[in-house]
Amino acid sequence: MDMLLVKEIGETATPDQRLIRQGAERLTNAELLAIILRTGTRALSAVEVATEVLQQVEHLQALRHVTLEELKAVPGVSNVKALQLLAVVELGRRLAQKPHVESYTIRSPADAAAYVMAEMTGLLQEHFVALFLNVKNQIIYQKTVFVGSLNSSIVHPRELVRP
Structure with missing residues (x-):
């Protein structure tokens, strides 16, 4: 059995393997979306489908305003995958919000x-x-x-x- 060099493993590793080895911060937006999508199609890998989604919306922040129909129009994005993406976007929005704190004081x-x-x-x-x-x-x-x-x-x- 031939040994693979570390740099060769990095080039062929799937996004989930790269996430485990290198951490989420090292992945591209397309790779992170590919992990959420899980699978691609016969013609497109999950990363390629994720890249298509990102090209459809122009930039990552625009995912916040994308509709179910717009996502389903992307090749390789089924109804379930579109719903998963919408749910993740909403979770991200909620994470970005400050929790309501009763004692938050406004000084300025x-x-x-x-x-x-x-x-x-x-x-x-x-x-x-x-x-x-x-x-x-x-x-x-x-x-x-x-x-x-x-x-x-x-x-x-x-x-x-x-x-």
């Missing part, structure tokens, strides 16, 4: 921005979000007051202080 506008930034990043429209604070400047409630257009959100003060 930067604190308020940091609190809502993860969940608002990548939204397709402007959102006007209100954070309601107690007397200790701790968040007690968060509400999206208005969803605007692509680049503006116009809110009149009377909409904020309705009786």
Whole structure:
């Protein structure tokens, strides 16, 4: 039996083998997606299908807005695989959110921005979000007051202080 050199193993290893050996941070986006997809087709490997998905959406962050139908239109992506990808994207979005902490204190506008930034990043429209604070400047409630257009959100003060 011939011995394989380490660099030869790296070139022929599947994404899941590379993940075990080298860690997730060393894999490409296509390889990570291929692990989620698990299999390709007779004509395309899982990595090639994942590459097609990434080309369809232009960049990784755009996966956040892709629809089930758009994913199913990619060769090699079945209904089940499309649902798996949508579920993983949603899990990633939830992981990026800060957990609601009862005692999160707002000391400045930067604190308020940091609190809502993860969940608002990548939204397709402007959102006007209100954070309601107690007397200790701790968040007690968060509400999206208005969803605007692509680049503006116009809110009149009377909409904020309705009786």
